[in-house]
Amino acid sequence: MAIKTKKSTSAATRTSSKAGATVRSASATTARKQGVESQARPAKISQQLLEQRIRERSYEIYTKRAAHGQDGSEAGDWLAAEQSVKKELRLS
Numbered sequence: 001m002a003i004k005t006k007k008s009t010s011a012a013t014r015t016s017s018k019a020g021a022t023v024r025s026a027s028a029t030t031a032r033k034q035g036v037e038s039q040a041r042p043a044k045i046s047q048q049l050l051e052q053r054i055r056e057r058s059y060e061i062y063t064k065r066a067a068h069g070q071d072g073s074e075a076g077d078w079l080a081a082e083q084s085v086k087k088e089l090r091l092s
Helices: 026-033 046-067 074-088
Strands: 015-018 022-024
Touching: 046 074
Parallel strands: none
Antiparallel strands: 015 022
């Protein structure tokens, strides 16, 4: 009687990429939940996607600022958004 072996990649052991950003594996998430910190790595992201995220964040900053009647500028909103997105992605 032959023993069948099955080759499969478990979702807990593989990492995948979606929309240019690195997705952590389930095992990394589990380790983080258990208090085991791994070194944070910068996310891999295309320049086009990075610029799109900055543009969207800049608009969010503008709308919040305008809703509260605060002074500011387009350049200031862009710089704040750029700093925020890069920090979130651990790029700077």
